[in-house]
Amino acid sequence: MLYTSQDGVTSIKETFQNAADRFMDQLPDITIGILIIIVGILVAGWIGRFARRKISANTKDPLMSKFLGTAIKFTVIIITIMLALKAAGLGGIATGILTAAGASAVVLGFAFKDIGENFIAGIILAFNRPFDVDDTVEIGPNFGKVKTLDLRYTKLKTFDGKDVYIPNSDVLTEPVTNYTEDGFFRWDFIIGIAYEDNIEGAKETVLKALEKEPNVINDALHENFVIEDELATSTVNLKVFFWVDTKDFRKTALITKGNVVRNVKEALEDAGFYMPADIQEIKLYGGVKEFPLSFRKQKDQQKNTN
Known part of the structure; x- marks a missing residue:
């Protein structure tokens, strides 16, 4: 057995024995502390779910309630x-943790600057943000539906199936374009008619074709209209503006646009309007005066008659 010098210092064996005795004396308190932590975690989960339901019921805002x-x-x-450490007789540790946290706040602030920024931005977005769940938004280069707002990031689901996690600080500083906040979005497209066609008649035909699509909206605040856009090489281009319901943005809105384009094209054809293709000009160089043309169909008919 190893002993220290004879100045009264206890042996190593006695040191371990004293530590074991102190541990056994504190074991009931430590057990209580562990039980407090277990019960506290269960209670915290219940309180979190309860608060989420209450906040969601009062605000009708799933993003804020979850956050x-x-x-x-x-x-x-x-x-x-902290209460469990106090109950276990480890109040000094709890105090040390709080003291260390305060003393190291500056160091941690630099080390976890991005995490802190995202957390604070998440708090701001929880109370004041430009979107709700399932809104279609564009945040920087990212385009999709908002799925969740977490402590550190905002999750988007793109229309090609990607899950994009955007840091809350970027959401707060980047321009955010919301396509579905008020439920309306304006599409436009260009269609060309022949120069000899009546422009006003074509515009009236287009507006009547828009009325056939049920998802197209036309009221005092959302007026559909057609304007002369350009005198092109072979056509007078008309630009068609129309409003659609965008709560189910992308699929429904794109299908509606396709239906409108088809309806307008068929309506103009039925009304006798001509939509010519671009005219191509052929130039002859090197002193060539004539451009020989041959029509195979006519030659074949002549051979058959002979």
Whole structure:
């Protein structure tokens, strides 16, 4: 057995024995602390879900309710851990954690600057944001439907099936284009008619064709119209503007646009309007005066008559 010098210092064996005795004395308190943590985590989960349901019922806002519910849950868990340390007789550790957290706040602030920015931006977005769940938005180069707002990121589902996680700080600083906030979006396309056609008659025909599509909206605030856009090489180009319901943006809106283009094209043809293709000009160089043309169909008919 190893002993220290004879100055009264206890042996290594006695040191371990004293530590074991202290642990056994504190074991009931440590057990209580562990139970407090287990119960606290369960209670925190219940409180988070309860808060989420209540907030969602009052605000009808699933993004805010999920964000605040998660924040409340983690807050309760942190408080539970501090109480458990106090109950286990480890209040000094709890105090040390708080002191260390305060002393290292500056260091952690630099080390986790991006995380802090995203968290604070998430809080701001929870209360004041330019979109709701299932809105179709464009955030920077990302385009899709909003699916969730978390503590650190906003999740978009693109229309080609990708899941994009955008940091909340980027959402807060990037321009956000919301295509479905008020439920309306204006499409436009160009159609060309012949120079000899009546322009006003063509415009009236186009407007009547728009009325045949049920998803096209036309009221005092959302007026459909047709204007002369360009005198092109072989056509007078008309630009058609019309409004659609965009709550189911992308698929329904694109199908509606396709239906409108088809209806306008068929209506103009039925009304006798001609939509010519571009005219191609052939130039002859090198002193060539004539351009020989031959029509195979006519030659074949002549051979058959002979």
